[in-house]
Amino acid sequence: MAVNEGLSIGALADRTGLAVSAIRYYEAQGLIRPWRNAGGQRRFQRADLRRLSFVMIAQQFGFTLPQIKSELDRLPGGRTPTKADWARISAGFRAALDQRIDAMIRLRDNLDGCIGCGCLSLDTCALYNPADRAAALGQGPRYLMGDQPAS
Template sequence: MTTPKTNGYCCELSVGEVAERSGVAVSTIHFYEAKGLIKGWRNPGNQRRYARDVLRRVAVIKIAQRTGIPLASIHEALTTLPEGRTPTATDWRKLSARWKAELDDRITRLTQLRDELSSCIGCGCLSIKDCPLRNPADELSAQGPGPRLLHPD
């Protein structure tokens, strides 16, 4: 890969610079790259380098993670962005719209958990026939004996 340039000035960053400017550990940058969330290249001295747009991508990843979006969903969304340019506000609106339904579902489940938590005795739902959190109305009994999950995710 060739070294990206903007207005004639080199804009590549080392992994340490990306980590420092984005506020994440170097190991996190390597992890994101290994998962295909960001891309870098090696310079002639065999050192990792990143384009400046990786800073915005890391910010998008961190915000999405903070809201509870799984890395697989983040990866899928980031693949829709054009390579070689900083994600824009329009890009962010498109990405966040993709995650809205997922977040709404999570909010619904967390609200239910909060509202029904007082009826839970913390037994792991293995000895109660009717648990409003894990087995409302004993719905799982039709699937056979043993523990079952309503939300396998």
């Protein structure tokens, strides 16, 4: 296959391990932008292999398609992303992953105690959240979300 012919959707599916329907979905979401050849068939750039691999990895880390698209939109069209391109993206994702890791550590360390939900159903809530003080901080499990209980 000549370089300028691009990859067929089947070839892209074979290389990425994605179903053709998934590739079409990602196309509809604007994550990849194929063109049509003279016969009307979709053709993809070789860079789309990396883009789709990035999508798959980012999804495993819990990033949403809109978040992923926002990052991919910053990549240059028409050329394979460089190491510098990926380094820039990874710096932003690293900060988000660090926040998630911190939240997971707090969850792990507080599973057996109060998570600041304001439920008042545990005997220890009177110690960790007397008079439901966490409710004044907002909705949800406030202490798990990073708020600190008043001393």
